[in-house]
Amino acid sequence: MTALLEVSDLKVELPGGLRPVDGVSLAVGAGETYALVGESGCGKSMTALALMRLLPEGGGIAGGQVLLSGQDLRALTEADMRRVRGGAMAMIFQEPATSLNPVMPVGRQIMEALARHGGPGGAAGRARAAALLAAVGIPDAEARLDEFPFRLSGGMKQRVMIAMALAGEPGLLVADEPTTALDVTIQAQVLELLARIQRERGMGMLLITHDLGVVANMASRVGVMYAGQVVEEGGRETFFQAPLHPYSRRLISALPRPGAGRLETIPGTVPPLGRAFSGCRFSERCLEAMPRCQTEEPAWHGPEGGHRVRCHLYMSVPLACPTSVVDAPSPPDRGERVGVRGIFPSHPPSPLPSPRTRGEGDTLLAVRDLQVHFPVRKGLLRRQVGQVKAVDGISLTVQAGRTLALVGESGCGKTTAGKAMLRLIEPTGGQVLFAGEDLAGLSGGRMRALRAGMQMIFQDPYGSLDPRMRVGDIIAEGISALGLEAGREARERRVAGLLADVGLSPEMVGRYPHEFSGGQRQRIAIARALAVQPRLLVCDEPTSALDVSVQAQILNLVRELQDRFKLGYLFISHNLAVVEYLAHEVAVMYLGRVVETGPVRDVLSRPRHPYTKALLSAVPTVEPGGRPRIILKGDMPSPMAPPPGCHFHPRCPRARPLCAERFPEETALGQGHKLACHFPISG
Amino acid sequence: MSLPFLPVLLWTDALLFALLAAAVAAGFYVRRREYLMLAWRRVAGDGLGMAAATVLALFLVVGLLDSLHYRSRLEGAGTVWSVEVESALDALAEPLRRQVEKTYSAPLADRLFSKETLERPDGSQVRDYPRLKWGAAHLSDPEAGLAGDVARRMVKGEAVGLVLWLLIVAAVTRTVARRESISPGEAWRRIRRRETPWAWRSVLLTLGVMLFLAAPLAALSGHYHVFGTDKVGQDVFFLTLKSIRTALVIGTLTTLIMLPFAAALGILAGYLGGWVDDVIQYVYTTLNSIPGVLLIAAAVLMMQVVIDNHPQWFATAAERADARLLALCFILGITSWTGLCRLLRGEALKLRELEFIQAARAFGVSPGGIMLRHILPNVMHIVLISLVMDFSGLVLAEAVLSYVGIGVDPNTVSFGTMINAARMELAREPAVWWSLAAAFSFMLALVLSANLFADSVRDAFDPRLRART
Structure with a gap:
C-alpha cells in the first residue's frame, strides 16, 4: 500500500523551548483510518496542526519530513500550502460551535470553501453546496443553506464542518477530536457519517481522539502517543487484543467496567513538554520500569507497518507479524500483573464489597x-x-x-x-x-x-475552585461558613486531615489552584465538599x-x-x-x-x-x-x-x-x- | 513649639497622601501573594512600561512636593501667619515664583515681548522693548553675551546632570549586584544586555534622557525665563510645574471617588440580578445619555454658587480653590463611573455562573460574603487596568473643562487654564506660543507615559496574552 501521508521524525517546537511533538513517524494510506490516541498534553493536536502547518504563533516544525502524496509539505510556500489545506488535506475541529462564522449563512461558508478550491460559483456552486449538505445527512439541504450557524444544533454544525472539509475533495481528512463535544447519540451519527464518507470517497483519515471506544469503532490502524512520541502502533484488532506498551495496557485497563473493583490507574501525570528526556519517557510512571529505562531511549520493536512498540520489555522477544496476533508473545519479566490475551487485565480480587452485597x-x-x-x-x-x-x-x-x-x-x-x-x-x-x-x-x-x-462536586475542576484563594482557604470555606469548627487550629487540623483523605499532601494548603493538575483539583473539590461532613x-x-x-x-x-x-x-x-x-x-x-x-x-x-x-x-x-x-x-x-x-x-x-x-x-x-x-x- | 511655618493640610493633599499610603499598603499586600507578584514582575520586566513608570514617578515627585502646603510666619508679628499658602515646591522654586515680569516675554529673552515708552536718563522718551526685571538681568550687554552665557550654563548643567546620572547608575548597579550576589562588573554587564529581571536598562536610559532635558532647564531657570512669561509676567516653567499637581489630583482622586460606585454597583447588579440589576442599569443608562459636559457644567456652577455664598468656610484663598478642585473631582467621579460599572457587571454576571461561586452558595455563604470574598478579588485586575487607563482620560477632561471655563478655580494653575489662556495669546500678532507649547509638551509626556504604563499593566494581567508568549 502506498501511503497517502507519510510523516517521518516530525518535531515541533513552541516558544519557550517546548517540544510537544518530538520525533513522530506515521503513515496513512488511502481509504485507511489512522487513529492517534493519547491523554491530553501528549502532542496529538499539535501533530495535526503541524501537518496543516497551522501551528500557533512562534511555533514551528523543527525537523522531520511530511510527505502528502509524495509532495514535501515543508518545502511549499505559504500560498501553495493554502491550496493544499482544504484541497489535498482538510481538517475538522473539536468544537463545532466556534469553527463556523456565526454571522454568515452556512451555505455561503461552504460556497467560499468551494470557490477557494476551484469549484463552481453562482447557481452551480449553490447546487454543489446543497449536494454536499445532503451528503453529510442534513435533511432539506437546499433550505438549510441560508440558515445561520446559531440555528443549527451541535451535531448539525459538525456536519456542516464536514461538508466544508469535503468541498475541496480532499484525499486526506484530519479529524481532531471530531465528536468530543457531542452527545453519544449524536456522536454515533457523526462517526457513522465519517465512516460512510470515507468508504465512498476512499479518503485517508487521521483521527485524533482520547476516546479508546471511538478508536475501537473507527480505526484501521492505531498509534498511541505519549509525551510527544508514538510509543505503540498496530492494526486495530491486534492492538486491542494484545496491547503491548505498558502505557497502552494501563490506559485500557483504566476504563471503567461494570462490576469491576478498583480501577487500574497510572500514577503521576504526562511530563511537561519543556523537559529533556534521557530514557524512556514513560519510565517514571511505569510499574514495569527497569534500570535501563531511565538511561536508554527504547527503539522500535516489531515489524514496520505491523504491530510494533517502543519499549525495552520487548527487546529480546520476537514480535509476531500482524496475522498471528492471538499468539502474541508475553514479554518477559512482566509478572502476572497484566494479562496478555484479553483486553482486560486479570484483577486481584477486589478489596471493595461488590455493589450488590x-x-x-x-x-x-x-x-x-x-x-x-x-x-x-x-x-x-x-x-x-x-x-x-x-x-x-x-x-x-x-x-x-x-x-x-x-x-x-x-x-x-x-x-x-x-x-x-x-x-x-x-x-x-x-x-x-x-x-x-x-x-x-x-x-x-x-x-x-x-x-x-448535602454538598456538590462540579464538572469542571478548573472553574470550581476560586483561582484567587489558597487551597487551605478553599477547603475551610464551608467549615467557617457553617460555623462547624471554632478556632483556627482545629480548622487547620481538619483541613490537613481532609487533604490526606483525598490523597493529597497536607503541605499543599498554602498553594493556589493553578499549581495543580485537573485530577488534583478535583480531589481538592471533593475535600471541600467533604469538609462539612x-x-x-x-x-x-x-x-x-x-x-x-x-x-x-x-x-x-x-x-x-x-x-x-x-x-x-x-x-x-x-x-x-x-x-x-x-x-x-x-x-x-x-x-x-x-x-x-x-x-x-x-x-x-x-x-x-x-x-x-x-x-x-x-x-x-x-x-x-x-x-x-x-x-x-x-x-x-x-x-x-x-x-x-x-x-x-x-x-x-x-x-x-x-x-x-x-x-x-x-x-x-x-x-x-x-x-x-x-x-x-x-x- | 515655634516652627517657622504652619503646616496646612488641604483636602486634596490629605486624600492624595491617603492614596499614596493605600498604594504602599497594596504593595505589601501584593508582596505576600505570589500570583499578583508574578503579574507585577512582568510589568517590571517590560522595558517600555518601566520607562513610562519612570517618567510617571518623576511627575509624581513634583506633584507630591507641591502637595506639602504651609503658611509661613509673618516677620516680627509673633504668631501671625501669612494668608498665602505655599508648598514645598514653591519654596524650592522660590526665585521662579518671585521673579515676576510685567507681561509677556519670550523664552530665554532679555526684553519684554511688547514695546513700551521708556524714559532715557537724559529725559527724552523712546518706544522700545524694555529690559526684563529678572530675565538675563545679570548681563550688562545681553546682545553680545546672551548666547554665550546660555551655552555656558547649559554645558555646566549637563555636566552636573551627567554626574548625577552616573551616580544613579552606580547605585543601581550596586543594588543589582548585591541582590543577585554578583560582582558590580557582572551586574553592569547584565543591565546593559537587559538580562536583569527588572528592566533596569530602560529605567536608566529614561532617567538619562530626563536628566539631559531637565539639567539645562534647572541651570538656566535661575537667571532666565526658560519657557518665557505669561500675560501677567509669571514664569511659564513654574506654572507648568504647578499644573502637574492639578493634573495628578484630578486623575487620581476622581478614580478614587468613582471606584466605590463602580465596583459596588457593578458587582451588585451582576451578582444579584433581578430588580437590583434593572435599577442600576437604568441609572447608568440614564446618566450616560445626558451629555457629560452639560451635567458637569450644571454641577460645577451650582457648586460655585455654594462656595461663593459661604466665604466663612475658607480661611485662605488656597483653601477655597482647593475646595473647588475637590468638588470638580467629585463631579467628574460621579459622572464617570458608568463605564467601569458596566464592565464589572458583565464580569460578575460571568463569574456568578462559575462553579466555585455555586460551591460557595452550596455552603450557605451569604451573598455579601460571596461578593466580597469571591467576586471582588476576581475582578480586581479589571479595576486596576481601568483605573490606570482612566487616569489619562481624566487629565485630558480637566483640560477640556477648564478650557470651556467650568474647570478648576481661576487661581489654580492647571494645564487647562494655561491652554485656555493660550486662546487669546495665539490670536496676537506675533503669536505668543510658549504657554501652549509648554503645557502641551508636559501634558503629552504625562498622558503618554500613563497610557504606556497602563498598556504594560494590562498586558501583564491579561491571561490571554500571557498564554501566547
Whole structure:
C-alpha cells in the first residue's frame, strides 16, 4: 500500500523551548483510518496542526519530513500550502460551535470553501453546496443553506464542518477530536457519517481522539502517543487484543467496567513538554520500569507497518507479524500483573464489597415530582411569553451508602435537577425531602443548617475552585461558613486531615489552584465538599473533564469515600460506562422527564425503554463485538417546545400514533424497575 | 513649639497622601501573594512600561512636593501667619515664583515681548522693548553675551546632570549586584544586555534622557525665563510645574471617588440580578445619555454658587480653590463611573455562573460574603487596568473643562487654564506660543507615559496574552 501521508521524525517546537511533538513517524494510506490516541498534553493536536502547518504563533516544525502524496509539505510556500489545506488535506475541529462564522449563512461558508478550491460559483456552486449538505445527512439541504450557524444544533454544525472539509475533495481528512463535544447519540451519527464518507470517497483519515471506544469503532490502524512520541502502533484488532506498551495496557485497563473493583490507574501525570528526556519517557510512571529505562531511549520493536512498540520489555522477544496476533508473545519479566490475551487485565480480587452485597441504607433524599421551569421573557415590559421546562416532574430517591445515577444527554435537565435538589436553583414545584424535611419552604437559617448535609462536586475542576484563594482557604470555606469548627487550629487540623483523605499532601494548603493538575483539583473539590461532613453528595459529571487514567483515580476515590463515610451519591453523568461501574440505581432522563429507572444491572443490561437502548448502543466501547448500534434520527427537541405526548416519539424507532397523543404513565416492572413507555421493548 | 511655618493640610493633599499610603499598603499586600507578584514582575520586566513608570514617578515627585502646603510666619508679628499658602515646591522654586515680569516675554529673552515708552536718563522718551526685571538681568550687554552665557550654563548643567546620572547608575548597579550576589562588573554587564529581571536598562536610559532635558532647564531657570512669561509676567516653567499637581489630583482622586460606585454597583447588579440589576442599569443608562459636559457644567456652577455664598468656610484663598478642585473631582467621579460599572457587571454576571461561586452558595455563604470574598478579588485586575487607563482620560477632561471655563478655580494653575489662556495669546500678532507649547509638551509626556504604563499593566494581567508568549 502506498501511503497517502507519510510523516517521518516530525518535531515541533513552541516558544519557550517546548517540544510537544518530538520525533513522530506515521503513515496513512488511502481509504485507511489512522487513529492517534493519547491523554491530553501528549502532542496529538499539535501533530495535526503541524501537518496543516497551522501551528500557533512562534511555533514551528523543527525537523522531520511530511510527505502528502509524495509532495514535501515543508518545502511549499505559504500560498501553495493554502491550496493544499482544504484541497489535498482538510481538517475538522473539536468544537463545532466556534469553527463556523456565526454571522454568515452556512451555505455561503461552504460556497467560499468551494470557490477557494476551484469549484463552481453562482447557481452551480449553490447546487454543489446543497449536494454536499445532503451528503453529510442534513435533511432539506437546499433550505438549510441560508440558515445561520446559531440555528443549527451541535451535531448539525459538525456536519456542516464536514461538508466544508469535503468541498475541496480532499484525499486526506484530519479529524481532531471530531465528536468530543457531542452527545453519544449524536456522536454515533457523526462517526457513522465519517465512516460512510470515507468508504465512498476512499479518503485517508487521521483521527485524533482520547476516546479508546471511538478508536475501537473507527480505526484501521492505531498509534498511541505519549509525551510527544508514538510509543505503540498496530492494526486495530491486534492492538486491542494484545496491547503491548505498558502505557497502552494501563490506559485500557483504566476504563471503567461494570462490576469491576478498583480501577487500574497510572500514577503521576504526562511530563511537561519543556523537559529533556534521557530514557524512556514513560519510565517514571511505569510499574514495569527497569534500570535501563531511565538511561536508554527504547527503539522500535516489531515489524514496520505491523504491530510494533517502543519499549525495552520487548527487546529480546520476537514480535509476531500482524496475522498471528492471538499468539502474541508475553514479554518477559512482566509478572502476572497484566494479562496478555484479553483486553482486560486479570484483577486481584477486589478489596471493595461488590455493589450488590452492600446493605440498603436509609432514605436520604426523596424527590417527588420536582419541577424547574424557567420563564422566557420578551419585550420592554419583560412579559412572560413561555417557559422552558428544564425539569418537568421527576421523582427519585437516594439512599445512604448508595449511588443513584442520573443519566441523559446534554440539555435533558439532569444538572438543573441536581442543582434544584440543593436549592442552588429554586424549584418551581414538587417536593425535595432531605432526611425527611421538605427543603422547599425552609427559612434561610434552617436551610443553612441543612446545607452541611448535602454538598456538590462540579464538572469542571478548573472553574470550581476560586483561582484567587489558597487551597487551605478553599477547603475551610464551608467549615467557617457553617460555623462547624471554632478556632483556627482545629480548622487547620481538619483541613490537613481532609487533604490526606483525598490523597493529597497536607503541605499543599498554602498553594493556589493553578499549581495543580485537573485530577488534583478535583480531589481538592471533593475535600471541600467533604469538609462539612455531608451525607449526600451530588456529583455533576465529576470526571468528564479528566483523562481516562485520572478519571480512574477519581472514581476509585469516590468509591472509597462512599464506603468509608456511607455517603449517598446522586451521580449525574452522560458516561454510561462510569455509571455502570459506580452506580447502584440509575434514572434515565429525556427532555426533563425520567423515562426509565431501576437497578443498574436491570436497566443497563436489559433496557426496556427504546431511548435507554439507543443511548446504550451509541456508546462506543472497546469490547469486541459490542452491542449492535441503533442510530437515532435527528436531535433532541428544544425543552421550550417539547413534542406532544411522549417526548421521545419523534426520534423513536417504535413510535406509533398513540405516542404522539399522550405521555405514557409510569409502569412498575418489579424490583424497582420503572418505565414510562407505551410500547416497551419486551425484556 | 515655634516652627517657622504652619503646616496646612488641604483636602486634596490629605486624600492624595491617603492614596499614596493605600498604594504602599497594596504593595505589601501584593508582596505576600505570589500570583499578583508574578503579574507585577512582568510589568517590571517590560522595558517600555518601566520607562513610562519612570517618567510617571518623576511627575509624581513634583506633584507630591507641591502637595506639602504651609503658611509661613509673618516677620516680627509673633504668631501671625501669612494668608498665602505655599508648598514645598514653591519654596524650592522660590526665585521662579518671585521673579515676576510685567507681561509677556519670550523664552530665554532679555526684553519684554511688547514695546513700551521708556524714559532715557537724559529725559527724552523712546518706544522700545524694555529690559526684563529678572530675565538675563545679570548681563550688562545681553546682545553680545546672551548666547554665550546660555551655552555656558547649559554645558555646566549637563555636566552636573551627567554626574548625577552616573551616580544613579552606580547605585543601581550596586543594588543589582548585591541582590543577585554578583560582582558590580557582572551586574553592569547584565543591565546593559537587559538580562536583569527588572528592566533596569530602560529605567536608566529614561532617567538619562530626563536628566539631559531637565539639567539645562534647572541651570538656566535661575537667571532666565526658560519657557518665557505669561500675560501677567509669571514664569511659564513654574506654572507648568504647578499644573502637574492639578493634573495628578484630578486623575487620581476622581478614580478614587468613582471606584466605590463602580465596583459596588457593578458587582451588585451582576451578582444579584433581578430588580437590583434593572435599577442600576437604568441609572447608568440614564446618566450616560445626558451629555457629560452639560451635567458637569450644571454641577460645577451650582457648586460655585455654594462656595461663593459661604466665604466663612475658607480661611485662605488656597483653601477655597482647593475646595473647588475637590468638588470638580467629585463631579467628574460621579459622572464617570458608568463605564467601569458596566464592565464589572458583565464580569460578575460571568463569574456568578462559575462553579466555585455555586460551591460557595452550596455552603450557605451569604451573598455579601460571596461578593466580597469571591467576586471582588476576581475582578480586581479589571479595576486596576481601568483605573490606570482612566487616569489619562481624566487629565485630558480637566483640560477640556477648564478650557470651556467650568474647570478648576481661576487661581489654580492647571494645564487647562494655561491652554485656555493660550486662546487669546495665539490670536496676537506675533503669536505668543510658549504657554501652549509648554503645557502641551508636559501634558503629552504625562498622558503618554500613563497610557504606556497602563498598556504594560494590562498586558501583564491579561491571561490571554500571557498564554501566547
